[in-house]
Amino acid sequence: xxKEKINRESFSGTLAVFFATLGSAVGLGxxxxxxxxxxxxxxxxxxxxxxxxxxxxxxxVMVSEFYIGRKTHKNVMGALKxxxxxxxxxxxxxxxxxxxxxxxxxxxCVAGWVxxxxxxxxxxxxxxxxxxxxxxxxxxxVVGPWPPLVWQFIAMAVVSLILIKGVEKxxxxxxxxxxxxxFVLIIVCGIRALTLPGASEGLKFLFKVDxxxxxxxxxxxxxxxxxxxxxxxMGTMVTYGSYFTKDTNLISTSAKVAVADTIVSLLAGxxxxxxxxxxxMKPEAGPGLLFMTIPLVFSKLPFGNILLVAxxxxxxxxxxxxxxxxxxxxxxxxxxxxxxxxxxxxxxxxIIILLMGSLATLSADKASVLGNLSVFFGKGFFDxxxxxxxxxxxxxxxxxIALFVGYIVKKQSLINELSNNxxxxxxxxxxxxxxxxxxxxxxLLIIVFLSSLNIIKF
Ligand code: PFF
Numbered sequence: 001x002x003k004e005k006i007n008r009e010s011f012s013g014t015l016a017v018f019f020a021t022l023g024s025a026v027g028l029g030x031x032x033x034x035x036x037x038x039x040x041x042x043x044x045x046x047x048x049x050x051x052x053x054x055x056x057x058x059x060x061v062m063v064s065e066f067y068i069g070r071k072t073h074k075n076v077m078g079a080l081k082x083x084x085x086x087x088x089x090x091x092x093x094x095x096x097x098x099x100x101x102x103x104x105x106x107x108x109c110v111a112g113w114v115x116x117x118x119x120x121x122x123x124x125x126x127x128x129x130x131x132x133x134x135x136x137x138x139x140x141x142v143v144g145p146w147p148p149l150v151w152q153f154i155a156m157a158v159v160s161l162i163l164i165k166g167v168e169k170x171x172x173x174x175x176x177x178x179x180x181x182x183f184v185l186i187i188v189c190g191i192r193a194l195t196l197p198g199a200s201e202g203l204k205f206l207f208k209v210d211x212x213x214x215x216x217x218x219x220x221x222x223x224x225x226x227x228x229x230x231x232x233x234m235g236t237m238v239t240y241g242s243y244f245t246k247d248t249n250l251i252s253t254s255a256k257v258a259v260a261d262t263i264v265s266l267l268a269g270x271x272x273x274x275x276x277x278x279x280x281m282k283p284e285a286g287p288g289l290l291f292m293t294i295p296l297v298f299s300k301l302p303f304g305n306i307l308l309v310a311x312x313x314x315x316x317x318x319x320x321x322x323x324x325x326x327x328x329x330x331x332x333x334x335x336x337x338x339x340x341x342x343x344x345x346x347x348x349x350x351i352i353i354l355l356m357g358s359l360a361t362l363s364a365d366k367a368s369v370l371g372n373l374s375v376f377f378g379k380g381f382f383d384x385x386x387x388x389x390x391x392x393x394x395x396x397x398x399x400x401i402a403l404f405v406g407y408i409v410k411k412q413s414l415i416n417e418l419s420n421n422x423x424x425x426x427x428x429x430x431x432x433x434x435x436x437x438x439x440x441x442x443x444l445l446i447i448v449f450l451s452s453l454n455i456i457k458f
Pocket of ligand 1: 028
């Protein structure tokens with residue numbers, strides 16, 4: 001066992017840890033979800049609520065995952081096996097693996113669409129685009145059947161090639177290079193957007209302070225968002241934490257990542273909404289915003305095509321670095337628990353994801369080949385994968401993680417790990433963290449879970 005630990009790879013330093021973890025957090029959620037949910041639910045007031053959720057749910061669960069990972073230096077399944085003989089807590093590992101698959105089945109499909117849009121923008125497909133042609137083009141992209149399957153394959157091939165290279169030469173190198181590129185591109189798009197006539201409407205949508213919209217529903221939305229945004233409840237942060245070295249400050253890393261991730265989301269909003277409003281369009285969420293509204297409005301700007309390429313390229317970076325972190329959960333498990341070579345683990349998992357993911361791709365739209373097939377409470381494959389991962393597995397996984405670290409882990413062990421054997425003078429912070437984890441975090445998670453299943457209604 002010792003030998004295995006010595007041979008294990010790790011991130012090279014604080015900056016690598018920061019960029020890799022931020023690469024996981026920053027994803028499609030920042031671009032197609034966060035800005036819209038903020039605008040819709042009270043702007044700056046909602047951001048405040050979101051930050052409170054990040055503080056009481058997001059950061060505590062992230063730190064707990066880092067604790068489990070760095071303490072054991074193992075994959076999510078192996079880590080839980082090492083920490084406890086109790087099968088209840090071991091389900092954290094099982095759920096982590098399942099969630100990674102379920103998210104990847106549909107996320108890789110959407111990533112494929114994003115990749116195809118870079119190509120379309122490069123070819124100039126969006127010159128003179130109209131609302132109708134934007135929607136026809138998106139329809140074609142999604143319904144396929146072959147183009148979306150091929151693009152999904154390309155997206156998975158990129159992720160696999162990076163992962164085969166390993167933790168330091170693959171994940172670390174790519175995230176350290178691409179996340180700064182993403183920042184630059186998003187700032188360029190943001191500046192362009194802010195210099196448009198009528199940009200202030202968009203900013204008002206995003207940053208108005210309207211506490212009257214802070215309903216229980218909005219608070220729930222903020223919590224669910226914080227969870228998905230920060231890649232929690234499924235062992236991603238356990239796995240990345242297992243590659244941290246003993247001098248990584250777990251609490252400050254999680255706080256920095258949460259803040260930087262929020263900044264990326266706000267920058268995305270600044271790039272999107274002033275543009276949307278200055279063309280008199282209505283903002284919307286999800287695929288419509290990303291694949292129809294954005295090509296439509298960006299293409300009308302001077303140098304619009306270059307901006308579109310930049311925008312889809314940065315979205316592809318976000319989606320790719322997030323996928324890397326999801327698949328790494330599986331690779332770490334297959335190599336450490338099942339004895340696979342890294343390259344075989346990557347290839348086998350890419351094949352599984354592509355086979356199952358093709359079901360998502362073929363059911364993404366009503367007009368798709370499997371568009372009318374219902375597999376789970378009236379939902380098709382695409383929506384089922386999303387629903388089971390985000391509404392069931394992630395909240396339960398997060399709850400179990402919070403309870404395990406809050407109640408089962410010995411306080412001294414927590415102190416040792418979170419203070420780096422008392423090198424950091426943060427005992428007060430750790431004690432506060434433990435109390436939050438024992439009380440506020442699980443209660444909030446239970447409420448989110450029950451309401452996401454419509455068992456309780458507000
Ligand atoms: N945080 C990613 C996003 O906001 O798009 C999604 C995600 C990545 C969820 C990794 C879960 C995960 F493990």
